[in-house]
Amino acid sequence: xxxxxxxxxxxAAKLIRNRDISPIEYTQALLDRVSAHDAKINxxxxxxxxxxxxxxxxAETEIAAGNWRGPLHGVPYALKDIVDVDGVPTTxxxxxxxxxxxxxDAEVTRRLKAAGGVLIGKTxxxxxxxxxxxxxxxxxxxRNPWNPDHFTGGSSSGSGAAxxxxxxxxxxxxxxxxxxxxxxxxxxxxxxxATYGRVSRRGVFPLSFSLxxxxxxxxxxxxxxxxxNAIAGHDxxxxxxxxxxxxxxxxxxxxxxxxxxxxxxxxxYNRDHVADPEMGQGIERAIDVLRGLGAEISEIELSPLRxxxxxxxxxxxxxxxxIHEKWFKERPQDYGELARKRIIGxxxxxxxxxxxxxxxxTRLVAELADKMRDIDVAVTASSMxxxxxxxxxxxxxxxxxxxxxxxxxxxxxxxxxxxxxxSNSGLPLSMQIVGKPFDEARVYQVAHAYEQxxxxxxxxxxxD
Amino acid sequence: xxxxxxxxxxxxxxxxxxxxxxxNFPEDIEHSATFSKSLADGLPSDLTPAEEPxxxxxxxxxxxxx
Numbered sequence: 030x031x032x033x034x035x036x037x038x039x040x041a042a043k044l045i046r047n048r049d050i051s052p053i054e055y056t057q058a059l060l061d062r063v064s065a066h067d068a069k070i071n072x073x074x075x076x077x078x079x080x081x082x083x084x085x086x087x088a089e090t091e092i093a094a095g096n097w098r099g100p101l102h103g104v105p106y107a108l109k110d111i112v113d114v115d116g117v118p119t120t121x122x123x124x125x126x127x128x129x130x131x132x133x134d135a136e137v138t139r140r141l142k143a144a145g146g147v148l149i150g151k152t153x154x155x156x157x158x159x160x161x162x163x164x165x166x167x168x169x170x171x172r173n174p175w176n177p178d179h180f181t182g183g184s185s186s187g188s189g190a191a192x193x194x195x196x197x198x199x200x201x202x203x204x205x206x207x208x209x210x211x212x213x214x215x216x217x218x219x220x221x222x223a224t225y226g227r228v229s230r231r232g233v234f235p236l237s238f239s240l241x242x243x244x245x246x247x248x249x250x251x252x253x254x255x256x257x258n259a260i261a262g263h264d265x266x267x268x269x270x271x272x273x274x275x276x277x278x279x280x281x282x283x284x285x286x287x288x289x290x291x292x293x294x295x296x297x298y299n300r301d302h303v304a305d306p307e308m309g310q311g312i313e314r315a316i317d318v319l320r321g322l323g324a325e326i327s328e329i330e331l332s333p334l335r336x337x338x339x340x341x342x343x344x345x346x347x348x349x350x351x352i353h354e355k356w357f358k359e360r361p362q363d364y365g366e367l368a369r370k371r372i373i374g375x376x377x378x379x380x381x382x383x384x385x386x387x388x389x390x391t392r393l394v395a396e397l398a399d400k401m402r403d404i405d406v407a408v409t410a411s412s413m414x415x416x417x418x419x420x421x422x423x424x425x426x427x428x429x430x431x432x433x434x435x436x437x438x439x440x441x442x443x444x445x446x447x448x449x450x451x452s453n454s455g456l457p458l459s460m461q462i463v464g465k466p467f468d469e470a471r472v473y474q475v476a477h478a479y480e481q482x483x484x485x486x487x488x489x490x491x492x493d
Numbered sequence: 494x495x496x497x498x499x500x501x502x503x504x505x506x507x508x509x510x511x512x513x514x515x516x517n518f519p520e521d522i523e524h525s526a527t528f529s530k531s532l533a534d535g536l537p538s539d540l541t542p543a544e545e546p547x548x549x550x551x552x553x554x555x556x557x558x559x
Binding site: 030119182239336338339340342343346357358359360361362366369370371373374375376379380382384385386387388389390391393394 | 501502505506507509510511512513514517518522525526528529530532533534535536537543545546547548554
């Protein structure tokens with residue numbers, strides 16, 4: 030009997046194409062699992078069973094007629110609820126947007142529909158992809174399937190939780206300061222932020238125009254590359270979209286990494302921040318695994334993480350406040366406390382500081398390009414700590430900035446978070462692999478080699 | 494140090510038209526203003542005049558094929 034909750038996209042695609050499983054039974058099985066368990070996980074804001082089953086029936090009919098569209102045909106997925114679907118509410122997990130119904134598909138939605146995917150629902154997020162986890166919003170925060178007392182990471186919190194819970198094999202998140210990679214790290218899954226401009230942002234509610242990325246979240250690296258194949262591509266209607274050819278992101282999977290040059294950005298997690306010992310040891314063990322696979326390991330030194338983080342945050346908050354200013358004048362009480370506190374910081378940033386943050390960006394983009402000239406990929410931490418408890422607001426706040434993801438939003442280069450195992454208390458550990466601009470296939474190659482060598486990422490927790 | 498460093502965040506919020514925010518959430522304003530100042534202080538202090546912003550606009554040549 031097929032275990033649908035743990036089925037990978039790659040495996041499901043073969044079974045569906047060979048008609049060994051039906052998209053309808055697959056979709057129904059996952060909907061049943063959501064129905065049985067999501068009350069304690071809160072991954073979804075909106076579940077769409079009727080629409081999903083209709084899409085599954087269409088997929089089944091098309092495949093039976095010999096019109097298989099590709100590996101996502103008939104495969105269920107979920108969208109973070111800041112991504113538009115024509116005719117469906119996009120709430121941004123906020124009272125402000127509770128009645129907002131989208132009038133067109135986001136480009137990423139259009140591409141996933143064209144690939145034959147089956148949308149089973151919209152996932153919870155931190156409010157407007159910045160506040161949270163919050164208990165003062167119309168919907169509760171997502172909980173970590175590895176331990177529901179703990180944080181999922183955010184802001185693509187529901188997408189991360191839905192994957193770890195076995196509700197879907199694929200989900201879409203967005204990442205402005207790390208919001209795909211943080212829930213990936215905390216939920217023990219794989220999250221990729223591709224090069225800025227690789228995936229269209231059109232139809233996704235903006236947080237910060239200069240830094241927003243849309244990215245795939247999956248339980249495995251191959252699945253992530255399959256999703257990237259579906260969603261990447263130039264979109265002339267997105268001014269940030271890069272006019273580059275999209276590649277087959279699975280093309281380097283399975284190739285060995287003998288002789289691959291990997292630079293470790295160790296000072297991010299042992300000097301600029303000092304990572305939790307288990308997190309740091311997990312990264313060092315991962316580096317040993319990569320060395321054992323034949324990679325040449327060196328160390329690279331960048332500017333202090335604080336400079337990357339400050340430039341990212343000054344740009345992010347300035348642009349976010351520009352988007353939200355009107356609502357803050359008219360209805361500030363309708364925001365949750367965390368989103369309100371975070372976004373209004375943008376009102377107090379001077380124009381000169383915003384400009385200097387973008388000048389810092391120019392400097393740091395050049396620095397990273399220079400330091401990566403003689404290596405193929407870099408490795409560093411994603412989160413500095415395992416996930417906090419949700420009932421520990423001080424701990425959550427203290428760890429909010431203890432991460433090394435923002436540098437790669439600022440510089441726009443591809444970065445993937447992958448699991449490195451579990452802590453002694455059974456919570457996910459992770460690392461980050463970083464590539465050169467538009468070299469996502471190389472990043473996937475290294476992540477896949479590591480995953481295959483260790484087996485991390487294949488498990489889901491018991492929800493009973 | 495800028496003039497802004499000497500201003501009361503509540504007064505600034507009102508000057509920006511954020512009266513409701515200032516009235517109902519004064520603690521949030523204090524917290525956010527302090528946090529934003531710390532972020533700005535984290536930017537490098539040695540930027541030279543030649544270092545340009547990331548968003549400098551570049552015109553593209555009109556398509557002459559039409």
